[in-house]
Amino acid sequence: MRKTVTLKQIARELDVSVSTVSKALRDSAEISDDTKEKVQAFAKLYNYKPNNIALSLKNRKTKTIGVIIPEIVHYFFSKVIYGIENKALEKGYNVIIGLSNESFDNEVINMETLANGSIDGFILSLSKETLLKQDFHHLNETINQGMPLVLFDRASDKVDCDKVIIDDAHAAQTAVQKLLDCGCRSIALITTEDHVSVGQMRTQGYCAKLVSEGFEIDDQVILKIEDPKDSEERLELLEKTIEDLLHLKPDIDGILAVNELYAVTAMKIARKLDLKIPDDIQIIGFTDGVLSRHSTPSLSTICQNAEMMGERAAEMLIDRIEQEDDEPVYETVIVPINLIERESTKS
Amino acid sequence: MRKTVTLKQIARELDVSVSTVSKALRDSAEISDDTKEKVQAFAKLYNYKPNNIALSLKNRKTKTIGVIIPEIVHYFFSKVIYGIENKALEKGYNVIIGLSNESFDNEVINMETLANGSIDGFILSLSKETLLKQDFHHLNETINQGMPLVLFDRASDKVDCDKVIIDDAHAAQTAVQKLLDCGCRSIALITTEDHVSVGQMRTQGYCAKLVSEGFEIDDQVILKIEDPKDSEERLELLEKTIEDLLHLKPDIDGILAVNELYAVTAMKIARKLDLKIPDDIQIIGFTDGVLSRHSTPSLSTICQNAEMMGERAAEMLIDRIEQEDDEPVYETVIVPINLIERESTKS
DNA sequence: TTTCAACACGAAAACGTTTGCGAAATTAAT
């Protein structure tokens, strides 16, 4: 077992000083070619690699960014991480992951354990509980300590920092427009409860577009669902709610769902009720994940370009870290969305 | 903007030495109650938190584990990370993620950048390319440096270290047994190419069970597929391959697929050919992910208990880190699997 | 022979901690 070798050990072996070794390895002009060669050969032989922790301490830079997300077993978030990782690798940064599990406390704890020197900046998407409590003191404190922070997807106006989001209202409008274009005259919405910022914005967009096209908003066809996650009972509740709706309002011919799961569940119920997709009812979801692509029929959906969000967020953060401006002007990047048309809508 | 305060700054403010501050904060008996109170109050006021990097350097422990996985946009792997994260949090460790993207070089690079002091140990699942090349020098070097390593799911006999795996052959046998029990007499297999260790083991299990039950192995009903991933063409190729098979061998009444995607694709083709599931053909997949649960019909599948794998891997690694035995006896943990019966098989 | 560059290297400080040990100051005992 050969532990990693340090400058000091090389210095002792070669009977020179630590500073000489350091300089020799960095090819300093101060050192003679002879010793340089000697040191470099020895270092290569023993596979010397500078200790990152020591470098971090010296440079007061860790070259590491902290990412805190609500969940990881989730197509959108894992794709964002993928984007972050790629950009980080390219720029020589590591990524350390924290999971809030949609809990405010976990979010706070995660930030605290990382903010003590372990990382150079944060990329974060707010937990549902945080959104519900509207308590952002941990974020503002972090920013106040001079630690850069980029919020993505689930952001808040109450936090002044860089952001990477999509225009959720506009995305919903695009989807509604598509359904209208394809002949729908009664469009239902399956969304989350209002405290989830993106759900709320999507609901707004849905309403705005309908109104602007001369339709009335029927609250009965707007389903606000608690996130079923993996829980079996909630999923059944979701199914029942949708089924009730389709019975109550048999003229519904279009459904917009704010995520994949709601959308495929709606398709499942439609099929159960012998409604043909897309002939009798058309469906559009959000998130171009594995469900959308591989369900039958495949699902038309709003793609949020998660990977691009991750890349942009990492880019912004790293820029911020490396310029270290005391009075930064924060930016909000709106990542474009696109509607992917598949079998659940007419073409 | 209030930067984080250090011991030195507190010492200067309070006109005591750094060591006094440190001891006071750690409630040392060496320090008088007076100064302790004074220091602690000041520290709380200025929200002092010890710098993690300095601690890491001093203790030669980072309290961080490095996880390297082939992909993150993947139900199984993200679920494993979830398990790792939970256990790590519980034990006071952070998790830093590296993605190999199934590439040997990326795997090596990731390990090298993390092995220089940034982490206390690795959890890793081998990339396909590494499996193909059978080159494990980077792993063995890491182990040789005294850095603990736990391999999960995709492991290799050529690397001597702790492992967390499932009994893939046995899992496949269980699935085949179920299909046989449910009346299947001609079972096809959709698997990966042989260099992916788990695919190979599953193929072995499939064959072994069929032989032991008196069936002959028909190579024509064993489809070895290149991973289609997100590529559209490959997915179409997969579909065509399956369709050809079902035309060629119309008596096939059961399919075992080594992952979710192959399984739902098979279901899609079956439906296209007007085969009723599970009446005409029954299907079992691997990985209890979102596709299995939400496809129609829902998919019977082998659940690998990914979260448990993650937890056990983290546990093993942290134990290894904290005991630092020079001549460790490595263990291999076999995580139990279970067959989840849903609508794609008869009951 | 003296003086001065140029060259090659080492000492030390710094990053922020913790900790063993010595020293000063105070209190107690003789």
Place this chain on the structure above:
DNA sequence: ATTAATTTCGCAAACGTTTTCGTGTTGAAA
């Protein structure tokens, strides 16, 4: 009043780097 014991604190080293600055050596110019 002297000594001993106790309390309270600071110094310094250590973790592994990088970098500034100083110093000693060499060779050449005067």
